Amino acid sequence: VVNLGMPSRSVITTCAYCGVGCSFKAELRGDELVRMVPYKNGDANEGHSCVKGRFAFGYATHPDRKLNPMVRDTIDDEWREVDWDTAIGYVADKMRELQARYGVGAVGGITSSRCTNEEVYVVQKMVRAAFGNNNVDTCARVCHSPTGYGLKQTFGTSAGTQDFRSVAKADVIVVIGANPTDAHPVFASRMKRRLREGAKLIVVDPRRIDLIRSPHIEASHHLQLKPGANVAVINAMAHVVVTEGLVDRSFVDDRCEEFDAWAEFIASPENSPEVTEPITGVPAEELRAAARLYATGGNGAIYYGLGVTEHSQGSTMVMGLANLAMATGNIGREGVGVNPLRGQNNVQGSCDMGSFPHELSGYRHISDDAVRGVFEDLWGRSLEPEPGLRIPNMFDAAVAGTFRGLFVQGEDIAQSDPNTQHVTAALSAMELVVVQDLFLNETAKYAHVFLPGTSFLEKDGTFTNAERRINRVRPVMAPRSGKHEWEVACEIATAMGYPMTYAHPREIMDEIAALTPTFAGVSFAKLDKLGSVQWPCNDAAPEGTPTMHVDTFVRGKGRFVPTPFVPTSERSTRRFPLILTTGRILSQYNVGAQTRRTGNVAWHPEDVLEIHPHDAEERGITTGDEVTLTSRVGETTLHAVISDRMPVGVVYTTFHHPVTGANVVTTENSDWATNCPEYKVTAVQVGLRTSA
């Protein structure tokens, strides 16, 4: 509900939805939040906003919020409210008890990309220093972990190469597996402005997204590939670049290594557009024309989303994008680059903060003795050199009986992670599930302890957006639960025998800066003075770094990596003849825990299944019919919408509502390098629902 009364004061803060990271002026009358006004000096949004950031903040004061800690001995018991000390003592005692019985590695934690850098940092520190293992992972596991792997292998660090402003200098914009109009609307506006000025657009997507034809914009090419064929498409584009003499030789010779082996691989006829056309579904001449445009059309900028990463070859595809950009010299200046469009407000930050089980903050491997030594000296605790468990490994170990306790920070894994039945079996098998969240979400159904979290309006800290921009998040109201989220992890660690105390989140950022070379120059004082900075921010770049890899890559030379196409094992069959792929819609956000509790729900009251007219007619389905969606792992029910946005044989849905629960049907398949789930390819059958 938006109250339009006159405000008496305002606070500049950052939107808690997508990775654009828009700045807002939160206007209050007394202690009441009156409205959110996009902040005209915001570096990421320049005064613009979308319907989520502007209107969907009412969840913070929604009556569904749980404001008291709760405990129960089994998930069949009723919750009983307890005070904070009791809840924290319960968690600490139980974690220690489980470790005494099953071993140090029997417990772990998951950090949230919705929380601040400081809140994420203290949870990963709690796991490594107090739990004494590296069983910490982030919800980025299920979205952009292949970005982390792929860009590190090729460029040397796990982040987008450009700032958003850079798109104004792009001549050819390539959008792959992303739908910025819905998922990153404010950045999409910048992109559209450049396209209306005359930049060319290439879209690679199985679905006909709005950007392809919007007012005064017409994509030059829509490569409507078959789901799962990403790597074959990018290899074919690179094949055209190499075999038609379109390589930027001076860039490659000066700046890169391992080109010859890659070029030999990519020039193989099996990567040609003609040979791969039956695999990709993209006409060879169309693909050749798109590759020539990207290579010769001036500054070429690649923007990609989860349609790249959430595949069995997600990491391979990220490296394929990097190869293509390096081969054409499209790295290291404004208007070019390889840029992941991050889904959540702080995906970049949660990865930067050392939430992966194999990496400390700043993407440094836990096995590196020198790096680990710096942390050990400051933290006063020796650290395990071996990487810990990833989220899917935790689930497997829980089902196998060796992983018994989990701390979940602000993530609804029972709804968001694939193959829901396996996730809930894992949660049910554990003896301690701790959920820190705003609401009793789907995961909380399996929890023994509920710890109230704080909304972004109660947080004091920083988020890092998709362009590596660190923005301040300033409190608009005091924590409604009476405790800051960062204090909770500190108190659990302290109760477990590892004292962790900070007087204010600025001290946590100071510690992050002391331990992380790319954050060495970051402080709350600097952020308050400059508005924001993009990392790396250190002595070499005291005001931050808008464009990366300008003279050298972070790893020295950019590295070409051969990217053989390996088809996913998920194929359509007679029983499951269609392929399901999933995505997002403008008014909603991820599992909908926030937006469903705002007026935005009126724009999208349920998830629906888009099905091509041909496939619908074969099944006797018309728009509005209730249909069953079945895969080899599960079944759900939705209403159908006939649409030719998808090609024949492909159906599409969103995952914002737990009632339909699209992840009931997604499978256990995942990226070979990072275990990022293959949300984008599921063999399914669709049928009219018959009443019992």
Ligand code: SF4
């Ligand atoms: Fe928030 Fe993203 Fe919308 Fe900006 S574009 S207002 S960050 S949801």
